[in-house]
Amino acid sequence: MTKRIASNVWQLHAARGCNVYAVEADDRKLAVVDCGLRISEIMIREINEILIETDLREVGYVLVTHKHRDHTGGLSSLHKYFPDAKIVAGEGDCFFDTDNQPWIDANPVSIVVSGEMGSITELTTNIKGLPLPGHTIGSLAFICEKSGVTFTGDAVISHVNTLARPLKFLNADDTLYLESLKTLASLATDIGAPGHGLIIEHSFAERISDLAEQPRQKMNPSEAYRIIKGLIAFIRLRRRKNV
Numbered sequence: 128m129t130k131r132i133a134s135n136v137w138q139l140h141a142a143r144g145c146n147v148y149a150v151e152a153d154d155r156k157l158a159v160v161d162c163g164l165r166i167s168e169i170m171i172r173e174i175n176e177i178l179i180e181t182d183l184r185e186v187g188y189v190l191v192t193h194k195h196r197d198h199t200g201g202l203s204s205l206h207k208y209f210p211d212a213k214i215v216a217g218e219g220d221c222f223f224d225t226d227n228q229p230w231i232d233a234n235p236v237s238i239v240v241s242g243e244m245g246s247i248t249e250l251t252t253n254i255k256g257l258p259l260p261g262h263t264i265g266s267l268a269f270i271c272e273k274s275g276v277t278f279t280g281d282a283v284i285s286h287v288n289t290l291a292r293p294l295k296f297l298n299a300d301d302t303l304y305l306e307s308l309k310t311l312a313s314l315a316t317d318i319g320a321p322g323h324g325l326i327i328e329h330s331f332a333e334r335i336s337d338l339a340e341q342p343r344q345k346m347n348p349s350e351a352y353r354i355i356k357g358l359i360a361f362i363r364l365r366r367r368k369n370v
């Protein structure tokens with residue numbers, strides 16, 4: 128069962144590995160934001176239910192926030208279900224073949240969003256792509272002003288009562304990432320839809336601004352040990368549950 132998080136924006140319940148969203152793009156087409164680790168029949172049914180409920184024609188776009196596997200593992204399968212959907216990805220996360228054709232995880236990319244900090248790409252009448260280099264070099268946020276929702280990928284991690292940044296060592300370039308977070312703060316909408324954790328239902332831009340102002344704290348060795356131990360336990364649990 129899908130959850131509507133704003134007008135014309137839904138969160139797919141059956142997603143695995145990361146949050147997956149659907150948003151009305153334009154021209155009676157739906158866009159899917161990220162895919163998770165894999166696609167299930169239930170997830171496809173959820174997408175089809177949205178199409179029927181809203182009278183939209185088809186899935187026109189798959190918007191990839193970044194290339195990490197928990198966000199793109201299901202991309203090939205999703206593309207098989209919706210072969211006409213255009214895959215949108217950031218320049219820095221694309222592989223360019225000898226004919227200069229862009230690919231992400233063995234899937235052809237139809238729209239490459241420039242990686243230039245601060246530039247905005249108008250993808251559809253409702254959705255803009257914003258480069259956020261740092262977590263990965265080609266990381267993107269997608270902004271839907273009409274619905275007031277910003278899809279952030281892993282630019283922020285949302286816990287029950289707090290917003291956090293990805294750990295420094297999980298970012299490809301942390302200096303660039305911290306700069307990107309400030310850019311995101313200046314352009315984000317009121318509702319935040321992160322790649323993991325809970326939806327931020329209001330004051331998202333203000334909360335990102337506060338987060339961007341906070342200096343990175345030096346991690347002491349026992350704290351680092353605790354976090355790494357937690358990550359290993361999480362990965363083991365996920366393998367055991369096979370999600």
Ligand SMILES: [Zn+2]
Nearest residue numbers: 193195262281
């Ligand atoms: Zn990531």
